[in-house]
Amino acid sequence: MSKSQKFQLNDHPAQMEPLLPSEHRMGPLLERAYDLIRKADRLSGWCPSGALPGLRSSLRAMNSYYSNKIEGQHTLPLEIEQALRNDYAQDADKARRQRMALAHMATEAQLEALWPAWDAAKVWSVQTVCDIHQDLFARLPEADRAIESPGGVQTLQPGALREREVSVGRHAAPATAVLPAFLSRWTSVYSGVRRGELQLVAMAAAHQRLAWIHPFADGNGRVVRLHSHLVLGHMGLTNGLWSPLRGFPRTHEAYYANLAAADEPRAGDLNGRGNLTESGLIRWIDYVLGVCMDQVDLMSGLLSLDGMKDRMAACLAYEENVVKQGVRAEALRALHYLFASQAELDRADFKAMLGLGERLATAQVSALLKRGLLESDSPYGKLRLGVPQHALRFYFPSLWPEAEAQG
Numbered sequence: 001m002s003k004s005q006k007f008q009l010n011d012h013p014a015q016m017e018p019l020l021p022s023e024h025r026m027g028p029l030l031e032r033a034y035d036l037i038r039k040a041d042r043l044s045g046w047c048p049s050g051a052l053p054g055l056r057s058s059l060r061a062m063n064s065y066y067s068n069k070i071e072g073q074h075t076l077p078l079e080i081e082q083a084l085r086n087d088y089a090q091d092a093d094k095a096r097r098q099r100m101a102l103a104h105m106a107t108e109a110q111l112e113a114l115w116p117a118w119d120a121a122k123v124w125s126v127q128t129v130c131d132i133h134q135d136l137f138a139r140l141p142e143a144d145r146a147i148e149s150p151g152g153v154q155t156l157q158p159g160a161l162r163e164r165e166v167s168v169g170r171h172a173a174p175a176t177a178v179l180p181a182f183l184s185r186w187t188s189v190y191s192g193v194r195r196g197e198l199q200l201v202a203m204a205a206a207h208q209r210l211a212w213i214h215p216f217a218d219g220n221g222r223v224v225r226l227h228s229h230l231v232l233g234h235m236g237l238t239n240g241l242w243s244p245l246r247g248f249p250r251t252h253e254a255y256y257a258n259l260a261a262a263d264e265p266r267a268g269d270l271n272g273r274g275n276l277t278e279s280g281l282i283r284w285i286d287y288v289l290g291v292c293m294d295q296v297d298l299m300s301g302l303l304s305l306d307g308m309k310d311r312m313a314a315c316l317a318y319e320e321n322v323v324k325q326g327v328r329a330e331a332l333r334a335l336h337y338l339f340a341s342q343a344e345l346d347r348a349d350f351k352a353m354l355g356l357g358e359r360l361a362t363a364q365v366s367a368l369l370k371r372g373l374l375e376s377d378s379p380y381g382k383l384r385l386g387v388p389q390h391a392l393r394f395y396f397p398s399l400w401p402e403a404e405a406q407g
Contacts, residue, residue, distance in 0.1 A: 020202065048342070103136055203232060315391050326366070330356055
C-alpha cells in the first residue's frame, strides 16, 4: 500500500466503523435496552413532566457537578449553591469553576426547553452538537476559555471545530481537514436509527464515536455527555429525573477504560468487519446501558412513597431542633401531600392542612419558603414542594453524597 493510499484510508470515515454492532450480536443489547425503557417509562408515568421542579433544579446542579468532576474541574456543591446566589469565590480558579458549573446547568436547561419541538434529524445533526458547545462555552468570559496548545495559550472558540491535530492516549483523532466528513457519517447513521431499543443502543455507540472523533479543541467530554442526555430526554425516558451524567463519573475508571477499549483496532475475523473492535464497542454499550439502568433504579426507589414520609419527618425535625429558622413538625402532612400528589395547593388550603391558627400558619408558610422547602411563583401564588440542596440528604439519601457531606 502506498503512502498516499494509507493516508486516504486513515482519513476516510470508514476508519471509525463499526458505528453499530452487527445484527447477529445485537440481541442481548436490545433486551437490556427494552428493560431500561420499561423501567424508565414507569418512573416517568409516576412523576410526569412539570412535577417536582425543585427536584429537577437540584438534579441539574448535581449533573453539572459530576460532569465537571470527571474532567477534574468540579467545584463543591456548596460553592455551586453560592454561585447561584451570585456569590463567587475570591480565589480565581474556584470562581472559574463556579462559572463553568452554572454554564453547564444553563445549557442543560436550554436543551430540556428545546428538545420537545425537535425531530430526530435535529437532535442528531452536526449543527446541534456544535450548538451545544457554543451554548456551553459562550456563557463563559474569554479568560475562562484559555487552553494550552503546542503553540502556547489559545482561546477556545465556542462552537468551532478544532484546527489542530490531537491524540488522546494511543488514539490519533481524525485530521482537521476531514472532520466534516466524519461528523457527516456520524449523523447520517445515528439519525436514521428507528426509535425504541435500537435508538438506545445508538445513543451509547454514538457517545463513544463522537468522543473518538474529538471534534473540538476542548470541551469534548462535556458536549458528548450533554448530547447523550439530550437523546435520552428526547426519547421521553428521563423526564428530568435521572441522567447518566451522574453515573459516568461515579464509575469514572470504567467509563474511561471502556471508552479507550472501544478505540482499539479490530483483532481477528471474529471481532467484526470494521476497522475498530466490535467487541470493545459492545462492552462500551453494555456499560452505558448498565449505568442508565442503575440511575433509573436509584430514582425509582427514592421517589417511592414508601419511606418518604419518614424522611420528610427527619428533615423537619432537623429544621426545627437544629437549624431553628421557624420550620415546625406540623408541616409534615401538608408537605407529604404535595409530594404524593405532585400538585400545587392554594395557600389557604395548605395552611388549613397545617392545623395551626392563621397567624402561625402564615408564619410557617414564610419559614418553609425561606428554607426552600416550599416554592411559589409569586408572593400570593400557589405552593409546591421545594427540594433545596440542604434537604437532599433527608429526602433522597445517597443521591448526591458530596452535597450531603456539607449539609
